[in-house]
Amino acid sequence: MRLREVERGDGVGNRLLIRFISMVTRMRLPDAARVAFYHKDFGGPLGAWTQAAMRGPSPWTIGERELMAAMVAKWNACTFCVSAHSAIAAKQLPRTSVDRALADFRAAPIADGLKATLAFLEKMTVRPWELTPDDARAVLRAGVSAAALTDAIAVASLFNIITRYADALDFAMPTEEEFDRAGVMLLKRGYGSR
Amino acid sequence: MKTSVQPDHRALAEALRRRVLEGPGRSDPALRRAAAASAAGGPPAEPPYDELARQIGDAACRTTDAHVANVLQGTQSEKAAFEVIFAASVGAGLLRWERAIKALEEVTDAPA
Numbered sequence: 081m082r083l084r085e086v087e088r089g090d091g092v093g094n095r096l097l098i099r100f101i102s103m104v105t106r107m108r109l110p111d112a113a114r115v116a117f118y119h120k121d122f123g124g125p126l127g128a129w130t131q132a133a134m135r136g137p138s139p140w141t142i143g144e145r146e147l148m149a150a151m152v153a154k155w156n157a158c159t160f161c162v163s164a165h166s167a168i169a170a171k172q173l174p175r176t177s178v179d180r181a182l183a184d185f186r187a188a189p190i191a192d193g194l195k196a197t198l199a200f201l202e203k204m205t206v207r208p209w210e211l212t213p214d215d216a217r218a219v220l221r222a223g224v225s226a227a228a229l230t231d232a233i234a235v236a237s238l239f240n241i242i243t244r245y246a247d248a249l250d251f252a253m254p255t256e257e258e259f260d261r262a263g264v265m266l267l268k269r270g271y272g273s274r
Numbered sequence: 275m276k277t278s279v280q281p282d283h284r285a286l287a288e289a290l291r292r293r294v295l296e297g298p299g300r301s302d303p304a305l306r307r308a309a310a311a312s313a314a315g316g317p318p319a320e321p322p323y324d325e326l327a328r329q330i331g332d333a334a335c336r337t338t339d340a341h342v343a344n345v346l347q348g349t350q351s352e353k354a355a356f357e358v359i360f361a362a363s364v365g366a367g368l369l370r371w372e373r374a375i376k377a378l379e380e381v382t383d384a385p386a
Contacts, residue, residue, distance in 0.1 A: 082342040085352040122299055125290040132281035157335040208373045213380040226382045227280055233374040234283040241367030247334035248359045
């Protein structure tokens, strides 16, 4: 973590909370959670949008939305977020589907609508200035509703933000087992800590 | 209470933009807007902030300790440096939100 105050927590209450959670869970509180606790008044709207997009009502399952997050992280080369969100996705979807999507989503055993949506999200992430209505039309032709594509765009927008500050701040990498345990907590509690 | 109504992503995106790029903080909102614009491929922010903002927009995974240290030296406050990093990230993310929603809205009038 490149900013020490984010790692430690701002204010006595947050410092104690970080220590308490780390003690109870017997693992270092991941940096993503430390950011969520930090300067809450400033980042609150991001937490609210993330909770709504990742856990709110949607035609997409939680597993599919977590897979989208992991894919955006992959396209942005954010190792922390790939590990974190593929771990959660694999609790809701078959592990082989998640792994194969990360390797090559076009050849993965996932629904055609999800594949078409991921193709849109990839272009949106990597070459946003090249997006055209034809890209959206291709997703709709695959049977995805406009409302579902809107939800997917929200997930990808959020993870184009989150992956960037995760890498800029240089989040510490938990172990695979710690990611797994953190994933259980995120499934249970959601993203509503802000 | 849970409802079956889908989130109002447009309102949530606007609330994020307003808070991070216009709201109060330890840093000047004009600096945050400049960092966001630079990360979205717009005009450069003033030194020493532009190098980090542009890096966050182009490839945040290649951010260095020096990028962040230079910003910290400029802001003289970790909270203000955090705000600049956050604002640059939001700038890059909201650019994608706007481009993608525009592409979709040109096909349909579906609410975002």
